[in-house]
Amino acid sequence: MSARVDLVEGGRIALFSLRANRLRTVLTTVGIGIGVATLLAIVGIIQGLNTSFDAQLANIGANNLFVSKWPWVIKGDWWEFRNRKDFTLEDVELVRAQSTYATAVAPMSGRSSDVAHGPEQVSNVRINGTTREYLTIGGLDVVQGRFLTDADNETIAAVAVLGADVAGSLFPGIDPLGRSVRIDGRPFRVVGVLGREGKLLDNNLDLQVLVPFKTFRALFGKGRSLTIAVSITRLEDLALAEDQLVGILRRARGTPPDAPEDFSINKPDQLASTYEQLTGALYGVATGIGLITLLVGGIGIMNIMLVSVRERTREIGVRRALGARKRTIVLQFLMEASAVSAFGGALGTAVGLAGAKIVSEISPLAAAVQPLTVAGGVGFAGMVGLLFGIWPAARAANLDPVEALRYE
Amino acid sequence: MLISVEDITRTYVVGGETVHALRGVSFTLDKGQWVAIVGQSGSGKSTMMNVLGCLDTPSGGRYMLNGQDVSRMSDDQLAGVRNREIGFIFQTFQLLPRETALANVELPLVYRGLRPKERRERARAALDKVGLTPRIHHRPNELSGGQRQRVAIARALVAEPSLLLADEPTGNLDSATGEEIIRLFEQLHHAGHTIILVTHEPKLAARCPRAIRLSDGRIVDDGRGEAVAFGSRREAVG
Numbered sequence: 008m009s010a011r012v013d014l015v016e017g018g019r020i021a022l023f024s025l026r027a028n029r030l031r032t033v034l035t036t037v038g039i040g041i042g043v044a045t046l047l048a049i050v051g052i053i054q055g056l057n058t059s060f061d062a063q064l065a066n067i068g069a070n071n072l073f074v075s076k077w078p079w080v081i082k083g084d085w086w087e088f089r090n091r092k093d094f095t096l097e098d099v100e101l102v103r104a105q106s107t108y109a110t111a112v113a114p115m116s117g118r119s120s121d122v123a124h125g126p127e128q129v130s131n132v133r134i135n136g137t138t139r140e141y142l143t144i145g146g147l148d149v150v151q152g153r154f155l156t157d158a159d160n161e162t163i164a165a166v167a168v169l170g171a172d173v174a175g176s177l178f179p180g181i182d183p184l185g186r187s188v189r190i191d192g193r194p195f196r197v198v199g200v201l202g203r204e205g206k207l208l209d210n211n212l213d214l215q216v217l218v219p220f221k222t223f224r225a226l227f228g229k230g231r232s233l234t235i236a237v238s239i240t241r242l243e244d245l246a247l248a249e250d251q252l253v254g255i256l257r258r259a260r261g262t263p264p265d266a267p268e269d270f271s272i273n274k275p276d277q278l279a280s281t282y283e284q285l286t287g288a289l290y291g292v293a294t295g296i297g298l299i300t301l302l303v304g305g306i307g308i309m310n311i312m313l314v315s316v317r318e319r320t321r322e323i324g325v326r327r328a329l330g331a332r333k334r335t336i337v338l339q340f341l342m343e344a345s346a347v348s349a350f351g352g353a354l355g356t357a358v359g360l361a362g363a364k365i366v367s368e369i370s371p372l373a374a375a376v377q378p379l380t381v382a383g384g385v386g387f388a389g390m391v392g393l394l395f396g397i398w399p400a401a402r403a404a405n406l407d408p409v410e411a412l413r414y415e
Numbered sequence: 416m417l418i419s420v421e422d423i424t425r426t427y428v429v430g431g432e433t434v435h436a437l438r439g440v441s442f443t444l445d446k447g448q449w450v451a452i453v454g455q456s457g458s459g460k461s462t463m464m465n466v467l468g469c470l471d472t473p474s475g476g477r478y479m480l481n482g483q484d485v486s487r488m489s490d491d492q493l494a495g496v497r498n499r500e501i502g503f504i505f506q507t508f509q510l511l512p513r514e515t516a517l518a519n520v521e522l523p524l525v526y527r528g529l530r531p532k533e534r535r536e537r538a539r540a541a542l543d544k545v546g547l548t549p550r551i552h553h554r555p556n557e558l559s560g561g562q563r564q565r566v567a568i569a570r571a572l573v574a575e576p577s578l579l580l581a582d583e584p585t586g587n588l589d590s591a592t593g594e595e596i597i598r599l600f601e602q603l604h605h606a607g608h609t610i611i612l613v614t615h616e617p618k619l620a621a622r623c624p625r626a627i628r629l630s631d632g633r634i635v636d637d638g639r640g641e642a643v644a645f646g647s648r649r650e651a652v653g
């Protein structure tokens with residue numbers, strides 16, 4: 008008898024048996040289904056996170072470098088970074104003069120503050136002091152009015168460019184241009200409004216106000232940490248530009264040749280790798296949970312298959328007497344087990360996808376499941392069934408036909 | 416010669432004790448013969464039937480079936496021999512309860528690898544031969560005992576085996592229905608089928624042209640059915 012017949016007959020018997028025991032099939036399926044659903048929902052959420060993170064990262068601009076005494080991701084002693092020497096405007100000018108890769112250089116300092124207009128007030132707004140060139144570096148859109156100018160900076164003008172959310176909250180339905188806002192109690196004249204920027208991780212980029220750098224200093228003090236934002240000509244030159252920057256700044260700060268840098272050159276892909284570490288751990292935990300659920304589901308399948316073998320002992324005896332080989336019996340039960348599992352996998356996939364969809368609807372997480380993940384879910388569930396079906400199937404095939412026929 | 420059994424022994428080890436179910440059995444059977452194997456319970460006739468049906472392999476001796484030495488075959492080969500050479504008829508019918516009469520009869524042909532259409536045609540013909548055409552789509556629990564045994568006989572016939580092996584085929588039937596089944600066996604015998612019928616009923620054995628009596632794992636009588644069934648030997652107690 009051919010393998011084809013084994014397969015066809017095995018499949019027919021498997022389906023027949025699943026139909027005959029509908030309730031049992033469904034219950035058995037649930038275990039596997041939950042495992043697959045859990046895995047898929049979590050994978051979907053993580054894939055969604057990745058997508059939105061990539062988009063946010065693109066927002067920062069991949070060819071930007073941010074030089075600061077603070078690293079973006081602090082590893083080690085906070086005090087060590089705190090005690091580093093602050094950058095100055097002279098350093099900014101030095102970079103502008105000496106870096107051959109920089110297309111735009113801007114100083115940046117920031118703090119949080121309340122911003123108010125009349126009775127309207129917005130709390131925890133990021134106030135950034137910077138210069139004209141930050142428009143290019145930040146990839147910003149000015150939708151109303153103008154951006155900061157060099158003249159604003161030199162004259163220490165009390166002017167402000169509002170982020171989209173700040174403008175929307177303080178001036179609902181009103182043109183904010185030329186009007187006055189109070190930042191930390193001092194009046195600023197609105198000269199421009201930024202387009203919508205979105206979020207970067209936890210930071211709402213639309214909840215910011217940009218003011219001239221020197222104005223910021225005058226208002227909030229010179230002691231504040233300064234970041235040198237540098238935009239590079241081409242992404243391919245990033246490493247070269249970074250090396251050059253290190254050289255310029257080491258000299259400016261008088262760092263001895265054998266000492267490590269006492270500043271950090273921050274770039275978006277640093278965030279990316281930190282992010283990947285975070286989600287990698289999440290992935291690991293989620294996969295672990297999913298696998299354990301699948302294991303439990305698999306044991307459920309094994310259990311039900313053992314019951315099925317016991318119930319059908321006589322049937323197995325009859326089939327063996329009529330010429331079924333061990334292989335045929337093994338295949339019959341394996342197909343039954345993997346069919347139950349794959350069915351559960353399909354069910355779980357549907358639930359998991361729905362779950363991911365719901366999450367993306369009701370939460371800011373944009374869950375996205377790739378088609379390959381779906382195929383993987385169903386296939387993996389089938390494999391679990393196959394694996395946990397082996398033992399029961401082998402038991403069935405190794406029954407002594409004489410004993411099996413006599414079984415009551 | 417269809418069957419040649421030479422000095423077959425079969426021993427089991429049960430709970431550390433060796434049980435000799437067959438202690439050296441030899442006989443031959445020609446094509447077209449109908450023989451009853453009789454004996455009391457414990458005489459070894461069930462073991463004999465399992466060995467003859469290739470469901471069990473002998474511990475010693477040689478069993479030639481249709482020119483093949485089946486006493487040395489692998490499990491898979493034996494499955495093939497059972498499929499091609501042997502049609503089983505059991506006391507308890509052994510039909511698959513969830514399948515129709517037609518599907519039950521098709522089963523040996525499934526394992527022979529025939530296409531569905533041919534299977535169905537041959538199964539219909541076999542059911543027709545046993546007079547069950549109107550019942551082919553019924554499940555076993557919708558059939559009477561006699562009808563079930565007819566389905567089982569059709570299943571045994573459908574693959575055109577060289578040997579029909581019946582184990583107490585009337586044991587679960589009332590006497591009138593049992594008689595119908597015996598008549599069916601007589602017809603099959605006249606049609607040229609080779610039949611081995613295992614029974615403990617002397618009346619049934621007496622209907623067979625030949626009977627072999629087993630006692631304590633040995634052949635103690637072999638001759639005309641009537642003579643062996645109601646023979647003068649002391650063992651011949653029905």
